[in-house]
Amino acid sequence: MADLDIERIPALEASVDAQCAKGTYELDDNLLLLKLYQFFPEKANPAVIARVLVKALMHLPETDFLLCMYLIPERIATEAPVLPIVEMSNRLETCQFQAFWEELAASRELVDVAPGFDDAIRDYALGVVSLTYQVIDLKYLGEILHVSDAATLDQHVAKIGSREGDKVRVKLSDDNQAKVKEPDDASAVRADQLAKAMRAMAHVL
Known part of the structure; x- marks a missing residue:
């Protein structure tokens, strides 16, 4: 050891x-x-x-x-x-x-020992936004990033998408789009099975 x-x-x-x-x-x-x-x-x-x-x-x-x-x-x-x-x-x-x-x-004195801390956290926040949103309010993004200066905020916007008025359109990715799983032939529900299920539900109701 x-x-x-x-x-x-x-x-x-x-x-x-x-x-x-x-x-x-x-x-x-x-x-x-x-x-x-x-x-x-x-x-x-x-x-x-x-x-x-x-x-x-x-x-x-x-x-x-x-x-x-x-x-x-x-x-x-x-x-x-x-x-x-x-x-x-x-x-x-x-x-x-x-x-x-x-x-x-x-607690600013605790992080000031490491220059670049704020920017590193903003990059993390931008990553979360890009995974979560397709469109986000510009003002809300500024609050997430703790950025009020318009020019600086635009620089951050450019990293994840583009500004459209008071909105930010985030670049589409596999993560921020809803995924619909295509059923394979073995698991596809046949029309007659679906009809039978619907009839059964009608009787219950």
Whole structure:
């Protein structure tokens, strides 16, 4: 278990700081650090854990945040500075974007350590919109993205579709279109079977 060497903790903590400063990302190193904190709880640094989670949030919809949470003791996850990030994650996972931005405003100092955080979350939100909508109100999209500037909002609109007045028409994909499964010959309902079923229902009614 050479990886679980307490001597590695300072270097891994420094790596987290470097990831925040340089905009890089080393998930394996971060998971190893959290595992070391499990084995040596007296060394666990909640501030570093919070930064690890911030970086993981920037990679939604990947499951990185969940992987990290599995390694974090409840006593740390339920206290500041980790708890606000967990709560923000819950908002994002349940697509409560307006509530997310409100909570973020109260905890801005936690994410400012990672430049590009807001844009990463907006990209995630745009991905959700593109999977969910064919047409969305422009004002509502602005609220989801927490963007009020018209020019900036238009830049985001261009990533997922086109603006039509006060609406945004999202590019069609397999995900945002209703799918009708074509029955194969074996499972197709014959006309006589359907008629028999309808007659049976009539008797019940």
